[in-house]
Amino acid sequence: MRRSRRSRRRARVSSGVKTAHWQLPGDAGQLPDAITFLQSFWEEAELPVALGFTFELALEEVFLNVALHGADSSRVPSVALELTASDTEVVLIVADDARPFDPLTLATPDIAAALEDRTIGGLGVHLVRQMMDTVSYTYEAGHNRLRMTKHLSRS
């Protein structure tokens, strides 16, 4: 049994549904650990590798949005990650206690713009919306909560 940092992560298996939770500081330097958390879950739940790429991308984009734009100068936000895999779908929830912000209100970037006019802002969220089946945002009890799902077809 691996210990230390992993002891903060709780994994549970019941009736074919696997879940894992992890809470970490919303600091960009934590991104590699957040990705490792996701990859560990992927291996334990034996999820498809190609789908893992999609979720790694979503986690990077959403986590960095919180870390780079959600923080104010006085405080690093706290981020809670939740992964759930059933036989039919995988769900990633990223919750944070930064100021209220719905990333789904970001304007869709102009993906037909010329090279000189291209900006990168909003591209991350655009990618997440394109690659996930559903993305929904709620603000409850002082927490932003972005829920992303992808249908799973197990052979």
Next chain:
Amino acid sequence: MNTENVDGLTVALPAGRLDFGAAAPFQQQLEQAVAAKPRGLIVDCSSLDYVSSAGLRVFLVAARAAKAAGIGFAVSSMKPAVKEVFDLTGFGNVITLCADRAAAVAALA
């Protein structure tokens, strides 16, 4: 990141993950490659497994720098997961994407 020089062209070979942490060093290397004024710059992505928007930004910056310097710029050999990210963001409309390195060399001829 490895680079090779082939027939006046510089070929950059990013490997593994091009994420937030890897973006800055990758950008430095491409800027150095452009500053050396080769005939053209090819980014061969055959060993690249992952790219995020932070990584995409570097391709955009490099394409602009190459254009400003009058240097050809092409990206080749993308695996499906990387190609999908380029496609979903429409980067293929503004950056020359080639199936393999030979096609990129031909595109910059």
